[in-house]
Amino acid sequence: MRDQVLEHRFVESFPETLEAGVLYISLEYGSAAHSCCCGCGEEVVTPLTPTDWSIIYDGEAVTLHPSVGSWTLPCRSHYVIRRNRVIEAPPWSDSEIEAERRRDRRAKAAHFGVDAPAGSADAVRSAAEAEDLRPESGWKDRLFGWLWRPKS
Structure with a gap:
């Protein structure tokens, strides 16, 4: 950097x-x-x-x-x-980026009350489901995220 x-x-x-x-x-x-x-x-x-x-x-x-x-x-x-x-921060793979984009679309749909077409890949069942769709990462990435998250 x-x-x-x-x-x-x-x-x-x-x-x-x-x-x-x-x-x-x-x-x-x-x-x-x-x-x-x-x-x-x-x-x-x-x-x-x-x-x-x-x-x-x-x-x-x-x-x-x-x-x-x-x-x-x-x-x-x-x-x-x-x-x-x-x-x-560690680089992300193409699959991690795509998983985050899907999670983001679902979170926006849940938050703003926009329903995706029934049966579509982006259909949202709940806001909680959207939060659970973060890309999977290794222990080093999870540790990095935990160490550098903003204090509440």
Whole structure:
């Protein structure tokens, strides 16, 4: 990771060009944006919603949860932003990414009350089911997630 620490800036809207090393947070538009921390220069936007990302601001630093996985970018970088620090996370396989995308679709459908067509792969039986669809990971990934999760 090129950026090890991010400066946070609360803004109404994002600048046209994102400055490297800065996490822009727009409460007005419910999203955060930054230049990818790997250094590739790509723009990363994270919507702040109950089914996407959330931020914790403790008066000094910002934590963005969950991790940022740039799966659609060529770099495919994966990292956690915790108390303004960038922590590199283990890469995900294509099957892990697809499993997370399925879980995300189901969580959104459950939260927003949108029913998938009956019998479809994305049909939601309950919000609890959606939460149980996280991709399987090895013990190192689970330990990493436990160690770096935001404090409640």
